[in-house]
Amino acid sequence: MxxxxxxxxxxxxxxxxxxxxxxxxxxxxxxxxxxxxxxxxxxxxxxxxxxxxxxxxxxxxxxxxxxxxxxxxxxxxxxxxxxxxxxxxxxxxxxxxxxxxxxxxxxxxxxxxxxxxxxxxxxxxxxxxxxPAAVGWDEAAAIGIPASTAYQALRSLGVEQGSTLLVHGGSGAVGQAALQFARDWGASVVATGSEANQERLRELGAIPVVYGQGLTERIREALKHAGLEGIDRVLDAAGSDEALEASFELVADRSDIGTIVVGARAAELGIRAWAGGSPVPLTEEEQALRAEAYGVTAELIELGEFEVxxxxxxxxxxxxxxxxxxxxxxxxxxxxxxxxxxx
Ligand SMILES: NC(=O)c1ccc[n+]([C@@H]2O[C@H](COP(=O)([O-])OP(=O)(O)OC[C@H]3O[C@@H](n4cnc5c(N)ncnc54)[C@H](OP(=O)(O)O)[C@@H]3O)[C@@H](O)[C@H]2O)c1
Structure with a gap:
């Protein structure tokens, strides 16, 4: 050796x-x-x-x-x-x-x-x-955890046509996948990211908001500006206290909030979690959704409708x-x- x-x-x-x-x-x-x-x-x-x-x-x-x-x-x-x-x-x-x-x-x-x-x-x-032959090696290797997690979490949250979704960490690999699935399914999306990544969030069809102090107010302003009434689903791919607090201020029913980062605290907070330190394993249905995401995403990339x-x-x-x-x-x-x- x-x-x-x-x-x-x-x-x-x-x-x-x-x-x-x-x-x-x-x-x-x-x-x-x-x-x-x-x-x-x-x-x-x-x-x-x-x-x-x-x-x-x-x-x-x-x-x-x-x-x-x-x-x-x-x-x-x-x-x-x-x-x-x-x-x-x-x-x-x-x-x-x-x-x-x-x-x-x-x-x-x-x-x-x-x-x-x-x-x-x-x-x-x-x-x-x-x-698929049209999907490059790098893209193919990048689908896995990010796209399958985003796809399953959004499906589990019931994101659909007409939903208004908030994604914390929208510029990350999971976040970018979530933005694209939600856009394809007809949802409106507000996404947080650093100042430097606002344009990327916009390119993926989201309403961009900079995270940091005053986050809730900025999200409310962005919603008003876009003529949207409020947030009805949240995917937390950031795990910060600020992201969680903003979510609680914006969404009444905590079962409409899901985290993939602070799963260990989900039960105490009353929110949903998929892995991310959660002691509750993924259900068979959630695992099946993650499996399904691979083929779905590869096909969307092949069609030029999903970008990694x-x-x-x-x-x-x-x-x-x-x-x-x-x-x-x-x-x-x-x-x-x-x-x-x-x-
Ligand atoms: N539970 C699961 O099954 C599961 C699966 C996949 C990933 N995860 C977890 O989900 C998280 C994201 O994964 P990833 O692959 O997307 O990571 P990534 O590509 O490294 O992206 C992380 C993103 O977090 C953003 N970020 C950093 N601080 C933030 C804050 N305070 N508020 C909002 N966004 C912030 C960054 O945005 P800027 O660059 O714009 O600052 C960055 O784009 C990781 O903690 C990962 O371990 C869990």
Whole structure:
């Protein structure tokens, strides 16, 4: 096994990646900062019965990857090296016994991948979604957690034609997906973001509002200006006290407010939550909605009706720098890891 630190500073680590029978992956053996990530070479496992080996082309970096690595989001003690990542897209390179729907060469999106920060990922056949040819690798790898969460949360909130939705954190990956689904379904959307991202919120069809002190008043002003009566649904993708307080001032029924960030406090606050630290697991219906979102989103991208903003690409060997950038908000849009040397 070859082991090295996942680089913060670039260098030529990515030039070492080979596509032979070895797999390069990012691992951590203890909780901590991005520096606990190591870039490791291991033998590529064989496809299990009912599963496949996917050679990744692009890997999506999500905030949860850093929360789990740091221990901020509780998980079981680390008994064996852990590989981060849930989102990736790639090519099937080996098919296990009993798999008839997928073949070597198929281009796929992985749903709920285990250990996506890797050149090769083992997945069950049920985790694969066909990648339309017109959807690029980066976009395909970016659909996963953000679009599926936004889609499920909005459906669960009952957002529909005529709804007026407030999205806290509208310029993030989940927020941008939520804005586009809500727009497509005929809802009006007010979205919060930093001053720098107001134009982006507008481009996605939302009424933009800058977060920060005085938020509730600014939202009321924006509603008045747009001729809207009030907010009837809230998706909290920010998790700040300010976002929650504004939501409570604007919406009478707290069951119309859902968070994906402060799930641990949802019961005490009387709001809904989907994961995000909630002790209540997703229902089967919610899981089914998340699964459905992959195909729906890929098709919308193919039709040119849904946009995934890519903020930055890093070589897989620089996963530590990618996670640090994700935490600091250095880039708007998805951060993608590339298992291939970047051209
Ligand atoms: N429960 C779930 O299943 C689930 C799934 C996905 C994500 N999440 C969580 O949802 C959150 C968002 O995820 P993401 O992937 O969209 O992250 P992201 O792409 O990194 O975006 C985060 C966004 O938060 C915005 N933001 C920062 N401070 C804010 C504030 N005080 N008020 C409003 N917005 C603020 C930033 O907007 P500006 O850049 O404009 O400041 C940024 O665009 C993360 O905490 C993530 O862990 C939960």
């Amino acid at each position: 070859t082991r090295r630190r996942a680089s913060h500073s670039g260098g030529d680590d990515h030039a070492l990646i080979s596509m032979g029978s070895m797999t390069w992956q990012v691992q951590y053996r203890e909780f901590g900062g991005p520096e606990v990530l190591e870039f490791v070479e291991v033998p590529t496992p064989a496809a299990p019965a009912g599963g496949v080996v996917v050679e990744t082309r692009a890997i999506g970096v999500n905030p949860i990857d850093s929360k789990l690595r740091s221990g901020l989001r509780k998980s079981s003690p680390i008994a064996a090296p852990r590989v981060p990542g849930s989102d990736a897209a790639g090519v099937v390179v080996e098919v296990g016994a009993g798999v008839s729907d997928w073949a070597v060469g198929d281009e796929v999106i992985l749903r709920g991948a285990h250990g996506a920060y890797s050149t090769h990922v083992i997945a069950s056949a049920g985790q694969l979604v066909q990648k 903003e890519i903020g930055a690409r890093y070589p897989l060997a620089e996963a530590a720098a990618a996670q640090a950038a994700s935490l600091s908000g250095a880039h708007r849009g998805k951060i993608i890891l590339s298992p291939l040397p970047l051209s």
